[in-house]
Amino acid sequence: MEASRPRKIFLVATEESGDRLGAGLMKVLRQRLGDAVRFEGVGGLGMAREGLVSLFPIEQLSIMGFTAVGRKLPMILRRIRETADAAIAAAPDILVIIDSPDFTHRVARRVRARAPAIPVIDYVAPTVWAWRPGRARAMRAYIDHVLALLPFEPEAYRGLGGPPCTYIGHTLIDQIGSLRPNAGEQQRRDAQPPVLLVLPGSRRSEIRHHMAVFGNTLQLLRERGVAFEPVLPTMPHLLDSVREGIASWTVQPRIAVGEDEKRAAFRVARAAFAKSGTVTLELALAGVPMVGAYRAGPVEMWIALTLARTPSVILANLVLGENVVPEFMQRDATPEKLAPALRDVLEDTPHRRRQLDAFARLDAIMAIGRRSPGVLAADIVLDTLRKAKSG
The missing domain is CATH 3.40.50.2000 (Glycogen Phosphorylase B;)
Structure with missing residues (x-):
């Protein structure tokens, strides 16, 4: 110029x-x-x-x-x-x-x-x-x-x-290589026990709202005989909050700290249990079926539900134009509802295959x-x- x-x-x-x-x-x-x-x-x-x-x-x-x-x-x-x-x-x-x-x-x-x-x-x-x-x-x-x-x-x-x-x-387009598995990582993704990502949020307030229900859901899933290896990715500044939150969990996850360990976990994960939001698009691009949950304070949730004009709070659903990822909001985010949904994405079910088929369309939709x-x-x-x- x-x-x-x-x-x-x-x-x-x-x-x-x-x-x-x-x-x-x-x-x-x-x-x-x-x-x-x-x-x-x-x-x-x-x-x-x-x-x-x-x-x-x-x-x-x-x-x-x-x-x-x-x-x-x-x-x-x-x-x-x-x-x-x-x-x-x-x-x-x-x-x-x-x-x-x-x-x-x-x-x-x-x-x-x-x-x-x-x-x-x-x-x-x-x-x-x-x-x-x-x-x-x-x-x-x-x-x-x-x-x-x-x-x-x-x-x-x-x-x-x-x-x-x-x-x-989206900025994630430049990071596709770090999200998707190589041949060896794909073998681990398909192996037993499956890796289940646990993603309660990227802010302390989100962690505070989600830790109890996430821990209880993992316990119920394990009690119902579902095998899985839980991995909880987080950032260094949230590590103390995460450790405090999981202290009472009966199913203890491995904590992956930092962006590199998080991406490595995404590449071997078979499924994810995630707080609804931006991370769901990251998971979808990584080809990881998921269940979304969201809990917040009553005032915050009332504002969100009153003002929101979207059919979903899961970004992956909004980009795909259909609600393929199940989401459980506030009172619906209970272990009794979440555990069966997680079982469906950990095992080879129509629910899991529907998500994978939808995620395969993202490259075209997002012009990757x-x-x-x-x-x-x-x-x-x-x-x-x-x-x-x-x-």
Whole structure:
């Protein structure tokens, strides 16, 4: 891309997952533009390695829970103002906001109001198809293009009157090789006793809500004569919470710590018992049939069930367009209901085969095998830059 001066790109990512996306995008843009690009904005360690000096440490915004947000609200609002002010002062050629819409969209609205000539790209489509559908139309006022990680999202945005939206692919597409077994791992997947993944959640609050019912379900499954080897993958910062939670379990799982051990467990697992959510898509891409369960506090669950507009809370089901993975919510998430469902996916049953047949369609649905999501994201950023320059 010819340019008389370096292109300046302002990026805003406030969570670790967004930082990974931002770093990948920066890397591709640097490959395309070489020295003819400059980066400014907010990001984490990954974006720092690609040359970004963040306005502030994003760890300041790692806040969970309503009361915690309330206490930190003045700081959050100040950071929103500071980020928008910095973006306007930088006069970038483009603003790329990455996920975290409660923060990044407030920044984008301020920038659009005061510097309307700066094009804005939203990397990770807000889930307007699940919550607050009116956001889609409102976004047209300050977002020029949305980059979607899920294949059904562009049609959802069109239907809701949102800004232009393009499916670029989920980040898991770049990780397929680490999720699927080689020949030796497939042999272990087919061997006895089968490996059963136990995935109670990736946050302490989720672990707290799920540990008792997960432990009791495994006990009932074992009492009914089902053989299995339980493996519980977790991250280092959750290890103490997991160990505390399984202390009273009669069936003790092997704990796999860290991303590498987790992926290794996925490659040999025959089935999974998972908290409903994003991990279900990871399991589906790995070819691991599963049962989903979800429990939460009464207020949180009431809000979710009142506002949700989706036929399932299991991401794998939403991408497939059919509810092939059984899900047990709140009062239905009991050992008496979960144990038979788990038996069905551990053994060779029609339920298990139906899931495997559905998962085999994911490569086509998600366009796995084409260019990387990061490359496609960079294509749209550069195309938007060209249009803005020519306009």
